[in-house]
Amino acid sequence: MDLATSISETSIALKLFLNNKFTEAKERMEPHSLKSMYPALGYGTILYLQAVMTFDMTDIETAIQTIKKSVAVCNRFRRKTTVMGSFRKTLTKVSYNDLSEEEIHAEICYAECLLLRALLTFIQDENLISFVKGGLKIRECYKIYKECNKILKSRKWTDEEHRLHFESGVRMGVGAFNLMISLLPGKIMKLLEFVGFSGNKQLGLSELENGCKMQSSLRGPLCSIVLVAYHTVVTYVLGLGDGDIELASEILKPCLTNYPKGALFLFFAGRIEEVKGNIDEAIYKFEESIDSQSEWRQFHHLCFWELMWCHCFKGDWLLAMKYAERLCRESRWSKATYTYQKAAFLTMCDDQSEHTTAHVTYLFSEVPNLKQRIAGKSLPFEKFAVAKTLRYAEQKERLTLPALELIYVWNGFNIIGQKMSLLDPMLTVIEQTINDLQNKKDEYIYFYDDYGLALLLKGVCLYHRGQLFQANQCFIELISYEKQIKQDLYLIPYAHVEMARICLKNEEFEETKSILEKTKKSYKGYHLESRLHFRIHAIRLQLNAREKQDTPPPSTPTGSFSGSFDAGGEDTVS
Template identity: 70%
Template sequence: MATSTKQTDDSDHEEAFEDAVDQLQISRPPDDALSPTDFNSCILDCHAALKMFLNNQFSLAKNRMEPHIDWSMYHALGYGTILYIQAVMTFDMNDIETAIQAIKKSLIVCNKQRRKVGLFGSFSREASKNSYNELTNEEIHAELCYAECLLIRALLTFIQDENLISFVKGGLKIRECYKVYKDCAKILANRRWESESQKHHFESGVKMGVGSFNLMISLLPGKVLKLLEFVGFSGNKQLGLSELEHGSDLFTSLRGPLCSIILIAYHTVVSYVLGLADGDIDMADRLLQPCLQTYPKGALFLFYAGRVAEIRGQIDEAVEKFEESIASQQEWRQFHHLCYWELMWCHCFKGDWLMGMKYAEILCRESRWSKATYTYQKATFLMMCEQTEDSQTHLEYLMGEVPRLKQRIAGKSIPIEKFAVSKAKRFLDQKGYLTLPALELIYTWNGFNIIGTRQDLLQPILLIIETTINKILTNKDDYSHYIDEYCLALLLKGVCQKFRGQFLQAEQCFLEILQNEKRIKVDTYIPPYATLELAILCLDQRRIPEVKKHLEAAKKNYKGYLLESRLHFRIHATRLSLSQMVEEDPVSESLSKDENECPSPPREVTPMSSPVKEVSPLDDGPIPESTVVNGATGIA
C-alpha cells in the first residue's frame, strides 16, 4: 500500500503539489439544484457523463464534470481522463501540459479524502479484516481514484519529457499505483458491503485495475518481466483476462463498460500488434454487442465492430463500420485517424493500392503521430501501382522526405520510423527500387493473419511474390543486395504458404533463409523473423521440442536489427502459447519428446543457385478444407 505522499516525492520539486495536501481547502459543491451534493450523487453524475462520452458527446461530458473538480474525486478523475485521452490523440505539448495539471489537481482531491496512515504505515501493515469495515465509502473510493490518477500521471510523464529522470519518476508512480490496487483488492475481499450498487462500482474499478496490470505486465518480454518482478510487479495473463471479464459482467457499474473496452482492445488490436494475432474474436464480439446496443452510434464501438469484421476477413463490412464511425462524430477529428489507419490497410488487403495511398495521405496531412511512417507507406503503395515517369519522380520526392520527417517521442525514436528511414535511404541509394516494400509493411504489422483468412485475397499476393522471386533469380546482377532481396521474398512466400496450409513448403522457405543468413548484409532482421516463423510453424504442428529450439535461437542468436523489440514481444507471446498448450495437453509434449529421439531425415531445401520456375499459387492443387489455416489464431 502507498506510504504518505510526503515521503514518496520529497526530493521531487516538480511534484511539490502533493506535499501541500493538508493545507488544501476543498471547495463546497456549487449551489445548484442539479449539482451532485453527496458521494453517491457524484458517482451517478459521473456515470451519466461517461455515457455522454461513449455516445460521442465529448464536450458535454467534459463540461458536466468541470464545475465539480475542486471537491469531487470522481469528477476530478473523469475530467483529467478526458484531457488525457485528448492529449494522447493529438500529441500536442500544450494539451499534454493541460492534462498533467488537471491530473495533479485530481491527485490532491483524491489524497485529501484518503484514510491517513502513519509515517511508515500502510493498509497492509495496519489494517485487519475488521478495520477494512471502518473505512468509509469515500475513503475506499479515494484509494481507487488515487491509483487511476497515478497511472494516468505516469503515462503523461512518459510522453511529456525525454529526460531519464522523468522515466524514473513515471516508473515509481506506476509502482505506487500497483501497490494501491493490490490493497483495493484486499478491501474488496474483506469488507462488508451495505449496498450492492456501491460494491459493484468499487468492484469494477478493482477488476479493471488489477486485470489491466496483470495483462499489461504479462505481455512484456522476459528480460523486462524479470526486472519488474524484482521490484515487486507480477503479471498473469489468464488472471488479467479473467479479472477484466468479471469487471465487464458488471456492465451497469461505473467502470464495467471500461473493462469491456480494454478486453475488446486486447483481443482485436494489442494481440495483433504485439502478439501472435491469437485474440479471442468471438469473445470480443460478444462483449461488443451490449455496448453497441447501448451506444449504437458510439464512434469507439463502431471502430471495434469494424476491427472485428476486418479480422474475420469481412473486409467490405469492416470498411462500412469504419466509415460509419467517422460519420458518427466530428468533434474529435483525431479519433478519425484510427479509422483512416484501418481503412488504409483494408484497401491494401484487397489490392486497391490507390485507395490505400489516399488514406496514407490523409494521415500524413492530419495526424501528428508519425509523418515519416505515413509518407513511407504512401510511397510503398505507389510502388505497387503501374509506374510512369511522373510517379517515379514523385516516389523519389516522398522517399527523400522520410528521413527529414523522423521524430522522437518520449526521447525515443519510433522503431517503425527507423525502419522506414532505413528503407527510404536504401531506395535512394539503389537508384529507385525496393523489393515488395508494401507487402513487407503488411507483414511487419501482422496483416497476413487477416489476409490468410481469405484465400481469394492471399492468392494474388502469392502470385506477385512468386513473380518477384523469378525476376530476382533471373536478373541477379541488377540487384545491389541480391541475397537480401531474395530472402525477403522467401520470407513473405513462406508466410503465405503457411496460411495456405502448405507447411512443408513454408518450412523450406524459412530454412533456406537461415542457410544464407551470413550472406545477408542489410536486412538483418530477416533471419531472426524467419526463425520465429519456424517456431510458430512448429507450434501449429505441436512439434514442441523444435518450438523451444527455434525460440531460443531467435532470442539469443541475433541482436541489433531493425524492429527487434517487436520480435521479442512476439517471441514472448509464442512462449505463452506454448506454455498454455503444454498445460492443456501435457501428453503432446511427451509424445514430441519420443518423436524427437528418432529424428526424421534432414529436409531438402531448394539451392540458391537454381532458379524456381514461375508457379501459380494453384499449381499445388486444391487445399483440403480441414487444412486451411484459421486466420484468427494462426493454427490449422
C-alpha cells in the first residue's frame, strides 16, 4: 500500500469511526496494520480508545501488544541513521529534502504510536520503572515532534495534500503537548522534570485552532475533538471553568454537520449546553448521543456521568442516584466512587424512611471494600469517600450535605453559578442546614467540620451570586475554626483559595499571590490536595494573563508555530 492509499484508507476508517461504525472501522484497518504505517496507527488508536474506556486489563494488554507492533511497523518506514550518520548530522545542516515523503510521515506516525504506548504504560504496571519508561517514551515522542516541526518549515513540498496531512499531525502533536503540560501544577511537574520540557498554553491553543481549520486533513477532526474537550471538560475538571465556550461551539459546528449522529460530537454538544447552565437542553443532547449508537456502550458511560450531574444540578436526587447506579453496574472505572455517590444522593431525597436509611447505611459500608489501586496508588477521591463513610458510621448515620459537597469537589458550582434558578435552591438548602446545625450543636461529634463545610458551600454560592463581601465573610469565619476542625482538614486550604478567587476578581493581584503562596506552603497532606493544586495553578494562569493585559509583550513574528520549539532551548516547548 503506497502512502496516498494508506492515508486514504485511514481517512475512510476515521470517518466510519466518527459515524459510530466502530467495528467496521476496526475491520478496515486490521488487515493492513502489519504492513502500512497509517493503518497500523489507526488500528492501534482504536484499540487504545477501547482499552481506556473499558479499563479492562485484558483490553489494555491487547492494546499494548497491538501498539508495540504499530510502533515497529512505523519504524520500518523511518530513515535509518548509522552512528557516523548521527555524528555528521550534528556537524552539518540537515537537508530535509533528502527524506522521502514516506520517511517524513513515518516520523509523525511513529511519534503518535509511541505516545499511545507510553500512556498505556502508566496504567498497566504499578512500579516506578514503568513510570520512568513511559516518561522516556514521551520524551522521545516530544523530540520527534520537534524534528517534524523543523521538517514542516524547511522542506520543499511536492505534494500539497501530503503536506496538509503532515502539518495537521504536527499541529495536533505540538498543540496537545503544550496544552497538556501547561495544565500541570508545579508539584506534578517536579515528578516529570526528568522528561525535560515545559508547556506554553497559548501556543497549544493556537496550534490546535489552526489544526481545526484543516478539516479535510486526516487529523483535522481530531484537533477539534482535543480542543473542544479542553474548553468544555478539562477546564471544568481541573481548573476554574474558564474555557472558551463560544469558540468550542464554533469548532463543533462543522463536526456536527459532517457527523450529525456522531456519538462523541453529540456528547460535546450536550456538554456545551451543560456548562452554559442549559440543563434540559444538555439532557436532551446526552440522551441523543446514547440513542445514536449501541455498538460501544463505553461511550454511554460518558453520557451517564454527565446525566447524573445534570439531575444533581436540578436537585433531582433520585434520578441522579439512578445514573450512579447504572455506572456502578456497567463501568469498571471506580465502583467505590459510584457507590458513594449513590448513597450521598439518597441522603438528599425527601423519602427518609427506615428502609431508605438502611439502604444508605449499606451503601456507605460497601465503599471501603470497593477501593482499588491503580499504578500502585489509591485514587484520591476514593480515599476521600472512604474517610466520609467512616464518619457516617461514627456520627450515628449522619453526614452533612454530602451531595452538595460532591458537586463542589467536582467543580459543579462553576456550572450551577451560570443560572440563579439552579443556584438559589442550593443556597436555601445550605442555609437551612446551617440553622439546623446551630440549633443541634451538641448532637454533632464533628460540629466544626460539618458547620465549616456548610460555610464553604454558602460562600461559594454567594460568590457566584456576585455577593463577594458576604462570601469572603463566610471563608474568614471558616478559617477561624481551623484548630477546631478534626477531620475535614481540606476545608481550610480550599477556603483560602476561594478567597484568592475573590481577590483576583477585585483585581487585588498581590493579595491573590500572597494567599496562593501561603496555601501551598502551609497546608500538606489533606484530602483532594492535587485537585486544589490544579485550581491554584489555574488561578495563577488567570492572574498572569490579567497582569499582562496592561503591559503587552514585545511583538513577535506571527502566523505559525515554526519558531516555538527553538525559542525555549533544547528541551522546552515554549
